[in-house]
Amino acid sequence: MDFEEAASRLYATPAGDFIATRNELAKQLKADGDQLGSTRLKALRKPTVAAWLTNLVAHELPDEIDDLLALGDEFREATADLDGERLRELTPKRHKLLDKLSKEATKLSEREGQKVSADVGQKLRETLDAALVDPAAGEAVREGRLSSALRHVGFGVVDESGEPSNVMPLTDERRQRAQERRAKSSAKEAEETAAKESAAEKAKREKAERDQEEREAAEKAQAKQELEDAVAAAKQAETSVEDLAGQLDQAREALADAQEAVHRIGDELDEARKAARAAQKESREARKRYNRL
Structure with a gap:
C-alpha cells in the first residue's frame, strides 16, 4: 500500500472513524x-x-x-464562443443535475446515519457547482479527498437569464476568435445602433455600465471576504476537533491503565x-496442639 491508496481509503471511511483510520x-x-508517506498521511485533515x-x-456516484x-466543459465552450442561446439551453440542465446529486447525496448520508442540515446541503451544492465551473475544483471533487467544502466566488458561469458572465478567464486566442465571430455577425447591427444613438443616450448607457461594473466589483469583494472568514472559521473548528480528539485518546488510554490496575489489585486482594x-x-x-500438651 502506498500513500495514494492510503489517502483514498482514508477519505472513503465514515467521518466518525477518520482519526482512528488515519x-x-x-x-x-x-x-x-x-516514513514520508506516513508523515503526509498524518497531516491530512479530517473533512467537514x-x-x-x-x-x-x-x-x-462517479458516473x-x-x-x-462534462456539463462544465460544455459551459466553458459556450462561454468562449459567447453563445448566449447555448448557455440558456445548458442552464436548466445545470440546475437539474445539481438537484439530482443533492437528493442522491441526502440518501447516501442517511444510509450512513448522518442527517443533512440545510447548511450542509447548501455547502454541498456550492461545492458541486464549483466543480462544474472550475476544472481544478472539478478534479478535486472527482478525486474524493476534500477536507473542506468549495465555493466559486468569481462571476458565475451564467446569470439567471443564461447570459455569459465569464466563469473563468479565457485565453487571448480564444477570446480573439470569439470576438471576431461576434463582430462579423453583428457588425451591421452595431453600425445602425451607433448611428441612431445620441451623445446623451451613449453617455447614459456608459454610466449604467460603469455602475454595473462597480456593483459587481463590490459583490466580488464581499464574497471573497465571506469566503476568507468561512475558511478561517473552518480551520479553527478543525483544530479544536483535533485537539479534543487527542484529549479523548489520552483519556481512553488513562482509563485502560486504571482498569488494568483495578484488575491487578483485585487479584492481589484475593x-x-x-x-x-x-x-x-x-x-x-x-492452638489445638498446644492445648493437648
Missing part, C-alpha cells in the same frame, strides 16, 4: 518503510460534514460526477485473603 494507516505505511458528504458522492464535469485464611487455619491447628 492513525492506523499511517502506522502501516511507517511499518512498510514509507459537507466535504465528507461530497467525498461520499464522488466515491459512490454522475463525470456528467457534472491472594491476600487466601493467605489470611490459611494463616488463621494454621493458628487454630497450632
Whole structure:
C-alpha cells in the first residue's frame, strides 16, 4: 500500500472513524518503510460534514460526477464562443443535475446515519457547482479527498437569464476568435445602433455600465471576504476537533491503565485473603496442639 491508496481509503471511511483510520494507516505505511508517506498521511485533515458528504458522492456516484464535469466543459465552450442561446439551453440542465446529486447525496448520508442540515446541503451544492465551473475544483471533487467544502466566488458561469458572465478567464486566442465571430455577425447591427444613438443616450448607457461594473466589483469583494472568514472559521473548528480528539485518546488510554490496575489489585486482594485464611487455619491447628500438651 502506498500513500495514494492510503489517502483514498482514508477519505472513503465514515467521518466518525477518520482519526482512528488515519492513525492506523499511517502506522502501516511507517511499518512498510514509507516514513514520508506516513508523515503526509498524518497531516491530512479530517473533512467537514459537507466535504465528507461530497467525498461520499464522488466515491459512490462517479458516473454522475463525470456528467457534472462534462456539463462544465460544455459551459466553458459556450462561454468562449459567447453563445448566449447555448448557455440558456445548458442552464436548466445545470440546475437539474445539481438537484439530482443533492437528493442522491441526502440518501447516501442517511444510509450512513448522518442527517443533512440545510447548511450542509447548501455547502454541498456550492461545492458541486464549483466543480462544474472550475476544472481544478472539478478534479478535486472527482478525486474524493476534500477536507473542506468549495465555493466559486468569481462571476458565475451564467446569470439567471443564461447570459455569459465569464466563469473563468479565457485565453487571448480564444477570446480573439470569439470576438471576431461576434463582430462579423453583428457588425451591421452595431453600425445602425451607433448611428441612431445620441451623445446623451451613449453617455447614459456608459454610466449604467460603469455602475454595473462597480456593483459587481463590490459583490466580488464581499464574497471573497465571506469566503476568507468561512475558511478561517473552518480551520479553527478543525483544530479544536483535533485537539479534543487527542484529549479523548489520552483519556481512553488513562482509563485502560486504571482498569488494568483495578484488575491487578483485585487479584492481589484475593491472594491476600487466601493467605489470611490459611494463616488463621494454621493458628487454630497450632492452638489445638498446644492445648493437648
